Amino acid sequence: MSAETLTAGSSLLPAGGRELDRERARLLASALAPEATEGKLIWLPGEPATKARPRFGAGGRAYKSDEDEQAEAATGWLLRRAFRQPWTGNLALGAVFFRSDRRRVDADNMIKHICDAGNGIGWVDDAQITAVYGVVELDAVEPRTVLVVCRHRSSLDRTELPARKGGRR
Structure with a gap:
């Protein structure tokens, strides 16, 4: 196994308020699924x-x-506004979670919430998500989640993924 030291470069997500959410989303999408x-x-x-x-x-x-x-149901209803029907195939999911306080939370648990809430709504099954990025930020004035979902190319093809038994489908 080899290791490499990474040096700090420019941030993927620019600092600032909601006015920069579109730019954050564009950068996030291009990093997760450039094609x-x-x-x-x-x-x-x-x-x-x-x-x-x-x-x-x-x-x-x-x-x-x-x-x-x-x-999950509340998030699902919000996702229904964006998706007419669930997408199929490989997907990339990026999320910036703007919390109102500094309480300790796990980004992976917030991503899992989004993944589960989107099953049968935004995607057939969250196993289609083959690229993930999540970050937690602070915005005491306007807590929110900026979510990016893109088609994703992967050697692990999820095109014909059947719906999970017993799930919301």
């Missing part, structure tokens, strides 16, 4: 939701909390 010819920029207003740990009931069966189900 993409189709993509969407979606703003999700409000405090970014995070995926909660599963709960376990009798017999050890896992289930989602009511709060998690409601948050």
